[in-house]
Amino acid sequence: xxxxxxxxxxxxGLAGPGLAGWQRSRDVLRDASRWNRAPTELAAPLLLQPAExxxxxxxxxxxxxxxxEASAGIDRQRLATVFSASTGESANCHALCETLATPERLVSxxxxxxxxxxxxxxxxxxxxQSRARSTSLCGRDASFGAGLLEAAVQCVTxxxxxxxxxxxxxxxxxxxxxRPLPDAFGVALLLGARADDNVPRLEVRLIDAxxxxxxxxxxxxxxxxxxxxxxxxxxxxxARRASARLVIEYLxxxxxxxxxxxx
Amino acid sequence: MMRVPVTDYxxxxxxxxxxxxxxxxxxxxxxGLAQHAFETVALETWIGQVPGVDAVRLPxxxxxxxxxxxxxxxxxxxxxxxxxxVNAARARYGADRIGVFLGTSTSGILQTELAxxxxxxRSGALPGDFRYGQTHNTxxxxxxxxxxxxxxxxxxxxxxxxxxxxxVFGAASRMIGLGLIDAALxxxxxxxxxxxxxxxxxxxxxxxxxxxxxxxxxxxxSLGEAAAFALLEREGAxxxxxxxxxxxxxxxxxMSSPHPQGAGAVDAxxxxxxxxxxxxxxxxxxNLxxxxxxxxxxxxxxxxxxxxxxxxxCSSTKGATGHTLGAAGAVEALIAMLALEMQxxxxxxxxxxxxxxxRCRYVDRSTPARLRIVASNSFGFGGSNxxxxxGAAA
Numbered sequence: 001x002x003x004x005x006x007x008x009x010x011x012x013g014l015a016g017p018g019l020a021g022w023q024r025s026r027d028v029l030r031d032a033s034r035w036n037r038a039p040t041e042l043a044a045p046l047l048l049q050p051a052e053x054x055x056x057x058x059x060x061x062x063x064x065x066x067x068x069e070a071s072a073g074i075d076r077q078r079l080a081t082v083f084s085a086s087t088g089e090s091a092n093c094h095a096l097c098e099t100l101a102t103p104e105r106l107v108s109x110x111x112x113x114x115x116x117x118x119x120x121x122x123x124x125x126x127x128x129q130s131r132a133r134s135t136s137l138c139g140r141d142a143s144f145g146a147g148l149l150e151a152a153v154q155c156v157t158x159x160x161x162x163x164x165x166x167x168x169x170x171x172x173x174x175x176x177x178x179r180p181l182p183d184a185f186g187v188a189l190l191l192g193a194r195a196d197d198n199v200p201r202l203e204v205r206l207i208d209a210x211x212x213x214x215x216x217x218x219x220x221x222x223x224x225x226x227x228x229x230x231x232x233x234x235x236x237x238x239a240r241r242a243s244a245r246l247v248i249e250y251l252x253x254x255x256x257x258x259x260x261x262x263x
Numbered sequence: 264m265m266r267v268p269v270t271d272y273x274x275x276x277x278x279x280x281x282x283x284x285x286x287x288x289x290x291x292x293x294x295g296l297a298q299h300a301f302e303t304v305a306l307e308t309w310i311g312q313v314p315g316v317d318a319v320r321l322p323x324x325x326x327x328x329x330x331x332x333x334x335x336x337x338x339x340x341x342x343x344x345x346x347x348x349v350n351a352a353r354a355r356y357g358a359d360r361i362g363v364f365l366g367t368s369t370s371g372i373l374q375t376e377l378a379x380x381x382x383x384x385r386s387g388a389l390p391g392d393f394r395y396g397q398t399h400n401t402x403x404x405x406x407x408x409x410x411x412x413x414x415x416x417x418x419x420x421x422x423x424x425x426x427x428x429x430x431v432f433g434a435a436s437r438m439i440g441l442g443l444i445d446a447a448l449x450x451x452x453x454x455x456x457x458x459x460x461x462x463x464x465x466x467x468x469x470x471x472x473x474x475x476x477x478x479x480x481x482x483x484x485s486l487g488e489a490a491a492f493a494l495l496e497r498e499g500a501x502x503x504x505x506x507x508x509x510x511x512x513x514x515x516x517x518m519s520s521p522h523p524q525g526a527g528a529v530d531a532x533x534x535x536x537x538x539x540x541x542x543x544x545x546x547x548x549x550n551l552x553x554x555x556x557x558x559x560x561x562x563x564x565x566x567x568x569x570x571x572x573x574x575x576x577c578s579s580t581k582g583a584t585g586h587t588l589g590a591a592g593a594v595e596a597l598i599a600m601l602a603l604e605m606q607x608x609x610x611x612x613x614x615x616x617x618x619x620x621x622r623c624r625y626v627d628r629s630t631p632a633r634l635r636i637v638a639s640n641s642f643g644f645g646g647s648n649x650x651x652x653x654g655a656a657a
Binding site: 003005052084086087088093096097098100101105106107108109112113114115116117118119121122123125126128129130131132133134135136137138139140142143146149150153154156157173174175177178179206208250251253254 | 359368372375376379380382387388389393395396400401402403405406415416417418419420421422423424430433434437438440441442443457458461462463464465466511512513514515516517518519526527530534643644645646647
């Protein structure tokens with residue numbers, strides 16, 4: 001019985017401030033001096049039917065965009081998913097709380113339906129017509145670590161690819177004052193069980209050690225401010241295509257040691 | 264999967280606090296549902312409210328976590344000596360070798376609903392005593408419980424609507440199976456709030472009458488609240504039941520309606536049987552999701568009939584507890600384990616006229632039976648399905 005989980009990275013999706021897609025962000029992550037902070041771009045989720053697209057909020061747009069980029073070209077109908085987020089659809093939550101504070105309390109059924117934490121997973125599996133298993137996690141600031149650990153565990157246990165999607169969007173006021181996130185950030189990793197010389201390999205292990213910061217001060221500020229951006233040191237290592245040993249912030253303790261090799 | 268020992272469990276619902284109160288309510292066919300007034304809610308509905316939640320006090324050092332959901336969690340931890348079992352496990356394995364995986368759908372959102380009534384009239388700001396992270400946030404529940412026992416292993420909240428706290432059994436057993444942890448505190452807590460009461464009402468899924476699962480004239484669900492906890496261990500000297508199989512699937516069909524033929528539900532039940540290495544005929548009792556909405560029961564009946572035929576006795580216990588949403592998976596897993604312990608099939612309550620369209624072997628009255636293996640279904644919004652299979656201790 002090994003204490004580390006070995007998985008391959010078969011695909012990556014990314015959307016964050018000044019990070020518009022993994023493909024377009026690789027050079028920036030290799031050389032952070034090229035990073036220009038710009039608001040996170042949220043694309044319309046073209047995977048969804050028009051009726052569902054209209055109901056999709058920022059979380060669904062963000063999550064589906066990164067999930068789509070990470071899993072392009074593979075059979076999504078059989079693809080297990082792990083969604084992890086520190087909040088749900090934040091604007092929707094605010095609207096519900098506002099409505100419930102009025103005397104009439106005329107709650108919108110669509111808003112209520114979209115209030116579930118697994119709304120992104122639901123829309124993704126509808127969009128991809130997938131009946132594969134899916135879970136939706138929250139670990140507050142530890143949400144990326146919780147998602148990475150669960151996805152790696154499922155991948156090793158089941159021997160099949162697992163799509164991890166970690167995303168966060170800011171709340172509007174007044175909740176923003178209690179939980180200030182500077183912008184939206186989403187990351188998706190398509191993990192595979194089998195080793196493949198052409199793709200990076202991760203070994204994930206529970207550890208008690210300080211988290212690895214980002215080299216760049218701007219990206220480091222992002223990493224500490226948005227839970228899904230705790231992934232940035234891993235994304236930078238994957239962009240450099242170099243072997244690395246990182247500590248990804250999780251619950252402090254435990255944290256996640258990630259050894260990156262190959263490719 | 265390898266079978267995982269369940270070494271202790273406890274639950275608090277509208278049926279009472281602890282296993283003994285729940286056992287006698289199940290044996291006698293008592294319902295905890297009543298036409299309670301909750302908070303300022305002005306809806307004609309029946310509610311499975313847990314008495315005494317407002318009087319619960321959290322440990323002083325965890326005061327920031329104070330909200331209805333965490334008070335209900337505390338009530339659960341205080342029942343049946345469950346906290347002592349967790350402390351014994353921590354002493355045996357070490358704090359870093361015990362995971363905490365809990366399910367909830369709305370966590371402490373009631374705290375935010377109340378705070379929105381107290382916004383500063385000029386700035387719109389929330390009151391200074393509002394603690395987002397410790398109450399509203401979905402992880403608040405696991406964070407509170409993990410801190411209450413000073414545990415340092417991996418932890419997460421699963422929030423997949425009404426399958427949440429069934430799926431935690433899968434998450435925990437996978438980590439135990441890989442040797443990442445030696446034990447896990449699993450379960451679910453969901454408490455009454457305005458979001459769900461007015462939300463289900465807006466979808467016209469809330470019954471004005473008491474909920475009547477599998478009835479020809481069922482009109483919707485009755486909401487409840489509950490805390491349910493179980494301790495899973497790598498090995499156990501005193502095994503209360505065995506977790507034998509976990510099946511999970513998605514519908515990929517609609518956000519708030521089940522697949523009409525129950526295709527995703529069929530996948531989850533078959534995956535659980537395959538995981539346990541069992542034939543459908545081995546299952547002696549199935550606790551249905553059985554929310555008593557017209558579509559949910561119809562789709563589940565088709566799915567159950569496809570997997571189990573009309574032979575396996577089944578019932579929904581939501582007529583007794585109400586639909587406890589994110590806690591339902593754990594509550595009903597524990598009721599299934601109590602069924603094993605009592606050698607009793609719990610009757611589904613409140614059914615007056617059997618729906619002739621539904622073909623499962625639905626059991627109305629609690630009936631003694633020789634039970635070795637039981638199963639529990641949990642299905643949620645977003646098309647999230649889970650089925651758990653448990654075996655008798657000896």
